Structures are given as C-alpha cells and as structure tokens.
Amino acid sequence: MPENAKEPGAALKQAEELYRIHVHAHTGATSVAAGHVHMHPGVSGVAQGRGASHYHRLWGATTYNDGHFHTYNGQTGPAELLGDGYHTHYFRFDTSYNEGHDHVLAGIVEPAREMAG
Numbered sequence: 001m002p003e004n005a006k007e008p009g010a011a012l013k014q015a016e017e018l019y020r021i022h023v024h025a026h027t028g029a030t031s032v033a034a035g036h037v038h039m040h041p042g043v044s045g046v047a048q049g050r051g052a053s054h055y056h057r058l059w060g061a062t063t064y065n066d067g068h069f070h071t072y073n074g075q076t077g078p079a080e081l082l083g084d085g086y087h088t089h090y091f092r093f094d095t096s097y098n099e100g101h102d103h104v105l106a107g108i109v110e111p112a113r114e115m116a117g
Contacts, residue, residue, distance in 0.1 A: 021046060021047075022047060022112045022113065023043050023044045023047075024044045024056060024076075024088070024109035024110050024111075024112050025042070025109065025110040026040070026041075026043070026044065026091070026107070026109045027039065027041040027042070028040060028105070028106075028107045030070075030095060030104060030105055031103050031104040033101040033102065033103050034066070034099065034100065034101045035066075036065055036066040037065070037103070038062030038063050038065050038069065038095075038103060039062060039063040040062050040063075040072065040105050042059075042060040044057065044076065045058075045059070053079070054078070054079055055075050055078060055089070056075070056076045056089060057073070057074075057075055058072065058075065058076065058091055058093075058109075059074070060072060067099070068098050068099045069098070070095035070098050070102065070103060071095065072093065072094075072095045072096065074091060074093030074094075075091070075093070076089035076090065076091045076109060077089055077091065080108075082111055085113050086111040086112065086113055087111065087112065088108045088109055088110070088111045088112075090106075090107070090108055091106065091107060091109065092104065092105070092106040
C-alpha cells in the first residue's frame with residue numbers, strides 16, 4: 001500500500017492535484033479589425049482554482065498578418081461540464097493594440113477530461 005494512502009484525505013488530495021494538471025488547446029480567428037483577422041493557436045496554462053470553478057490562463061501571439069501580429073493574455077471563464085467526464089471553458093478578451101487597432105479573441109477551448117489518468 002502506498003505510504004500516502006494511509007493519510008486521511010490522501011486520495012482526495014491526489015485526485016485534486018491530477019485535476020489541476022490538465023490543459024486545453026485553443027485555436028480560432030480573431031475578430032475583423034482594419035480589414036483583416038489573425039489566427040490564435042495555443043495551449044492554455046494549467047488549471048487555477050479547484051472544482052468546477054477553475055480557470056485557465058491563455059497567452060501568446062497571433063499569427064503574423066498584414067505586416068504585424070498581436071499578443072494576448074487573458075483568462076477563461078469557469079468550467080462548463082459537457083458529460084462523459086469532459087468539460088470546456090468560454091473565453092473573450094482583447095489582443096494588444098498594434099498598428100492602430102486591436103482584435104477580440106472569443107470562443108471555447110478544446111474539451112478535456114475532468115480528471116487526468
């Protein structure tokens with residue numbers, strides 16, 4: 001028997017830690033601004049918070065288009081349960097302001113299992 005299995009609540013603590021390890025892929029097109037769009041491919045940060053109220057940080061750079069790119073740094077909304085052990089998150093925030101404009105990133109991240117393993 002593992003040593004930590006003898007501690008009260010050890011299994012729950014381990015399950016919570018596994019839950020926090022997951023990340024989500026995201027991709028999509030920004031809003032149209034100044035006559036063009038950018039793509040925003042990436043992977044979220046690990047879960048922050050606990051249970052159904054956890055969030056993920058999304059940060060990175062858009063694709064280079066129309067002579068420039070934008071950076072972004074935002075946070076998803078809380079987990080939205082999908083069933084069969086999966087969940088997703090909505091997100092909506094602005095990119096950096098470059099070349100006289102910014103764009104909006106909005107959508108959902110790729111579904112992930114509620115528990116790793």
